[in-house]
Amino acid sequence: QLQLVESGGGLVQAGGSLRLSCAASGRPFRNYAMGWFRRAPEKEREFVATITWSGGSTSYADSVKGRFTISRDNAKNTVYLQMNSLKPEDTAIYYCAARLSTSSRKPSEYDYWGQGTQVTVSS
Numbered sequence: 001q002l003q004l005v006e007s008g009g010g011l012v013q014a015g016g017s018l019r020l021s022c023a024a025s026g027r028p029f030r031n032y033a034m035g036w037f038r039r040a041p042e043k044e045r046e047f048v049a050t051i052t053w054s055g056g057s058t059s060y061a062d063s064v065k066g067r068f069t070i071s072r073d074n075a076k077n078t079v080y081l082q083m084n085s086l087k088p089e090d091t092a093i094y095y096c097a098a099r100l101s102t103s104s105r106k107p108s109e110y111d112y113w114g115q116g117t118q119v120t121v122s123s
Contacts, residue, residue, distance in 0.1 A: 002027040002112040009117030020081040022096030029077040033103035036081045038092035050103040086121045
């Protein structure tokens, strides 16, 4: 089993920044593509960003492109989501997920999930 633990969420004003972290343990982290997803109140879980096992390729949802950056440090078994220029519509629970294959935008294709961290952006 791969365990994932997110941190770094909180309350921030619109226009502010937050950096989410997701620490992995239990299996070789470098084998996994990683993704960030979010679930806003009364909405379906949606794709935010994904990164390949090497960090050489990333992909973003249109809604966050240019504002969010996904990165990873395989030596620290951690994936990050830097969120800048935050908007109230970014308010959601953010989840990291791991996939023992190529990166994907589909939540159903991920094998492991963290418990989530709340991000609230006030206007």
